[in-house]
Amino acid sequence: MAAPDHSACLDHAALDRLMPLHLDVGPDGVIRHVGPTLAKVAGGAALERAAFFDHFELRRPKGLTNIAALTDTPPRALRLRLTAPREVAFTGVATRLTDGGALINLSFGIGVVDVVRDHDLTSTDFAPTDLTVEMLYLREAQTAAMDEWRKLSERLAGARDAAEERAFTDPLTGLNNRRTIDKVAAELIGAREAFSLMLVDLDYFKQVNDALGHPAGDDVLRTVATVLREETRRNDVVCRVGGDEFAVLMTGVCETTLAKEIAGRILLRLEEEITVAGGMARVSASIGITASCLYPVARIEDMMRDADMALYRSKNAGRSQYTFVTKDQVDRRGQDTVF
Amino acid sequence: MHGLVHKAIQSFICDTYGVQAWDAVAASADNLPLRFEAMLSYCDHLTDQVIDAAARHLAKPRATLLEDVGTYLVSHPNVTAPRRLLRFAGSTVEEFLHTLDDLPDRVRLALPELHLPPIQLTETGPGAFRVTSGILFDGYGYVLVGLLRAMSDEYGALTTIEYLGEDAGQISIGIGLHDGRFREGRDFRLGAPVA
Numbered sequence: 001m002a003a004p005d006h007s008a009c010l011d012h013a014a015l016d017r018l019m020p021l022h023l024d025v026g027p028d029g030v031i032r033h034v035g036p037t038l039a040k041v042a043g044g045a046a047l048e049r050a051a052f053f054d055h056f057e058l059r060r061p062k063g064l065t066n067i068a069a070l071t072d073t074p075p076r077a078l079r080l081r082l083t084a085p086r087e088v089a090f091t092g093v094a095t096r097l098t099d100g101g102a103l104i105n106l107s108f109g110i111g112v113v114d115v116v117r118d119h120d121l122t123s124t125d126f127a128p129t130d131l132t133v134e135m136l137y138l139r140e141a142q143t144a145a146m147d148e149w150r151k152l153s154e155r156l157a158g159a160r161d162a163a164e165e166r167a168f169t170d171p172l173t174g175l176n177n178r179r180t181i182d183k184v185a186a187e188l189i190g191a192r193e194a195f196s197l198m199l200v201d202l203d204y205f206k207q208v209n210d211a212l213g214h215p216a217g218d219d220v221l222r223t224v225a226t227v228l229r230e231e232t233r234r235n236d237v238v239c240r241v242g243g244d245e246f247a248v249l250m251t252g253v254c255e256t257t258l259a260k261e262i263a264g265r266i267l268l269r270l271e272e273e274i275t276v277a278g279g280m281a282r283v284s285a286s287i288g289i290t291a292s293c294l295y296p297v298a299r300i301e302d303m304m305r306d307a308d309m310a311l312y313r314s315k316n317a318g319r320s321q322y323t324f325v326t327k328d329q330v331d332r333r334g335q336d337t338v339f
Numbered sequence: 340m341h342g343l344v345h346k347a348i349q350s351f352i353c354d355t356y357g358v359q360a361w362d363a364v365a366a367s368a369d370n371l372p373l374r375f376e377a378m379l380s381y382c383d384h385l386t387d388q389v390i391d392a393a394a395r396h397l398a399k400p401r402a403t404l405l406e407d408v409g410t411y412l413v414s415h416p417n418v419t420a421p422r423r424l425l426r427f428a429g430s431t432v433e434e435f436l437h438t439l440d441d442l443p444d445r446v447r448l449a450l451p452e453l454h455l456p457p458i459q460l461t462e463t464g465p466g467a468f469r470v471t472s473g474i475l476f477d478g479y480g481y482v483l484v485g486l487l488r489a490m491s492d493e494y495g496a497l498t499t500i501e502y503l504g505e506d507a508g509q510i511s512i513g514i515g516l517h518d519g520r521f522r523e524g525r526d527f528r529l530g531a532p533v534a
Contacts, residue, residue, distance in 0.1 A: 117530025123430045133529065137427035140531050141449030144420040148377045155376075 019105045020127060021090075025052045027100035029067050037125040038106060041115065043086055057081045070104075071096035078104070088115060108132070113139065172218060173225035176239040181247055184237050185300040189292065194254035196291040197247065197300075198263060199307040200228070202270075203284045203319045205244040212278050219276035220283060231265045247304075254293040256324055263287050263322040271320060286314035287322035294330045306330065340383045340476065341453040345375040348389055350418065351411045356397065368392040380452065386476045402502070405478045409485025413493060424449060425490055426527045432494035432519045436460055436468060458483075468514040469503070480510030487512065495524035 012033045015022055020037035034047045047055055058064055060079040070078075071094055078092040091109040094102045108115045112132055115121070123133045168180050181197075188195050202224065209217040221244065228238045228246055237249040253259055270285045288311030292298040310323040317323070352361045365371045368388050375381065375389075394401045412421045428445065429435035443455040456473025463469050472483060484502050491498040497518040503511035 113530070117528070121529055123427075123529060133427060136529055136531075137424060137445070138448055140420075140427070141424055143531070144424070145378075145450060152376055152378050 015103075018127060020125060021106040021108075023047075023052070023102075023104040023106070024097070025067055025102045025104060027067055029053060031055075032101070037121065040121070040125065041086070041088055041119050042082060046084075055082060055084055057083050067102050068100065070094050071100075071102045080106075112136075170240045173221055173240050175225050175228075175246070176237060178239060178241045178247075180237060181239050181241065181249055181304075182300055184249055185303070188249075188251065189298050189300070194252060194291065194293050196250040196253040196259050196289060197303045197307050198250065198259065198287060198289045198322075199241075199304070199311045200224075200246040200248065200266065200285050200287050201311055201315070202244040203286055203315070205283055208276070208281045208283060212276060212281060216276035216278055216281060220274055220281050223274045223276075224270065224283075224285075227266060227269045231269060232262060247307075254291045256289075256291075259289050259291070259324075260322070263289060267320055267322065284320035286311055286319050288312070288314060288325070289322060290325035290330075294325060294327050302333075306333070340381055340386045341450070342375050342379040342381055343377045343450065343453060344386060344476070345381055345389055346377040347412060348393060348408055349375050351408045351415075352393055352397075354415055354417050355407070355411065360396065364389070364392045364396045367396055383476075390476075390478060401478050402481045405481035406485035406488075409482040409487075410489045411485075412482075413486055413489035422493065423527070423531070425486075426493065427529075432491060432496040432498075432516065435490060435494065436514070436516070439470060466516045468516065470512040470514060471509050472512075474505070474508060474510060480505065480512065483510070484512055487514065493525050493527075495520060495522045497521035 010018075012024070015024070015033070016036050020035045022035040023031055023038065024033040026032050029052050031047050031050055031052050034042070039047065042055075052067065053065060058070075058078065058080050060077075061075050064070055074094050074096070076093075078090075078094060080090050080092055082088045082090065089109060089111050090106040092104050092106040094104045097103055107130075113136065116132075116136060126132045168176055168183075170177050185195070185197075202220070205217065205220065208220055221240070224246065225238070225240065228248060232238055232248055232250070235251050237251070239247045239249070241247045248262075250259060250262065267285060267287065270283060274281045274283070288307040288309065290303050290307045290310065292303065295302065306325045306329065310325045313323040314321045349361055349365075352364060362373070365373050368391070371385065371389055371392060372381075390401060390405065394404050397404065399407075412418055413425065414422070424445070425435070428438040428441065437460060439458055439460045442458050446453055446455050456475055456479075458470065458472040461469045461471070470483070470487070472480065474480070480502055484500055488498075488500050491500065496516060499513075499515040499517070501513050503513050505511075
């Protein structure tokens with residue numbers, strides 16, 4: 001003989017305690033009782049004595065329209081939705097009662113976070129055995145921890161940027177350094193954007209250093225940096241690449257007119273006397289210019305070397321002038337590697 | 340030691356006495372970093388150093404300082420996570436106290452690297468409890484006292500909470516719960532406020 005079955009002895013108060021999200025539905029499909037949390041979410045007692053299928057849309061399994069169908073061969077899980085008065089999605093499980101009705105227990109499933117917030121549910125709305133509150137705790141704890149991690153990585157990224165910025169900047173003049181040229185040139189070449197490279201080498205800089213001292217030399221370098229910044233365009237990249245050697249990367253420039261204009265202005269400005277610590281200094285500059293469009297495949301090392309050669313032509317031809325690298329020279333170098 | 344411990348002391352000083360006060364504390368002892376990171380680990384001996392440096396600079400006994408840190412963690416508006424996470428433990432102060440035993444597990448669920456020593460609540464009489472706990476660092480018990488006092492306020496409870504002392508690696512705290520609903524507690528909703 002089977003052990004006596006006491007399960008039918010639970011009254012509504014006991015069910016409310018055990019399953020605050022349950023429904024007791026009669027064989028006729030009329031809701032006889034609603035658990036307190038479900039009543040709260042539904043916005044009052046509107047569900048009691050109403051027809052189950054008027055308020056709940058069964059989304060899976062589909063096509064069931066009466067209570068008997070729900071309990072005859074009960075599916076493992078029900079997906080349903082409260083349609084009125086408020087829309088809420090549920091996961092549920094149904095079992096047949098002795099009188100042919102159904103006991104349906106519901107849970108909010110994965111949408112629980114929003115439901116709890118929207119309906120302002122408290123921990124007493126859930127059975128003590130329900131892990132919903134623990135899940136909400138865990139979610140909030142994880143969010144707080146993630147937040148800390150995110151802030152930490154932002155601070156680390158900020159520190160890295162600052163370190164990179166330092167590494168790309170010449171402390172004396174505030175100009176970029178040689179690494180910037182390589183980086184920007186690589187970006188431009190990668191994006192197939194034309195640019196010109198201008199190398200500027202000071203004439204008579206050694207004499208200033210020798211005659212007036214290094215602080216005077218530093219003043220000259222700072223003034224040259226200012227001139228270069230002022231005479232180039234906003235998007236041009238001005239760098240100090242050596243002791244008294246500077247480079248300007250002119251973005252979008254591949255014709256000589258504009259480059260000539262800029263180089264000419266720089267030369268004029270650098271012929272002016274410079275006020276330095278302990279007196280006045282006079283320098284000038286020799287310039288070599290090349291452009292990415294001269295090369296079948298532009299490489300910054302080639303461009304630097306060619307611009308440098310052009311610069312020395314300027315120096316040899318009497319200083320304070322600019323020289324352009326020509327297409328011919330580039331093509332010839334392609335064959336015998338000698339400029 | 341979990342950086343959260345050091346960061347808590349740092350934040351307490353910044354939020355209560357100003358960033359300059361913290362900078363002075365950090366500068367007053369060798370090998371204290373200028374800023375602690377909550378998610379990094381630090382040498383254990385730094386914990387004592389930072390507490391000592393802070394107590395010295397603020398001219399406060401360690402006990403008072405650490406109790407204030409405990410209160411700060413729950414009640415300061417700049418710190419929301421600990422208060423909310425602790426409130427999840429119970430809907431009433433009684434429930435909260437009875438789930439104190441779970442506190443280390445709850446904390447570990449949130450931060451797997453932060454291992455709080457075991458903590459135990461014993462009911463010693465009607466409305467009378469004793470909390471015993473292992474020691475995370477010297478003075479840890481006072482942080483718990485401050486934290487429990489602030490949580491009692493959270494629930495609007497009328498309690499007396501006192502540090503009973505330390506014995507054989509265990510600290511004891513006495514709690515007298517006179518009225519769990521002495522006044523309205525602070526608002527707490529399960530659903531986190533939308534950021």
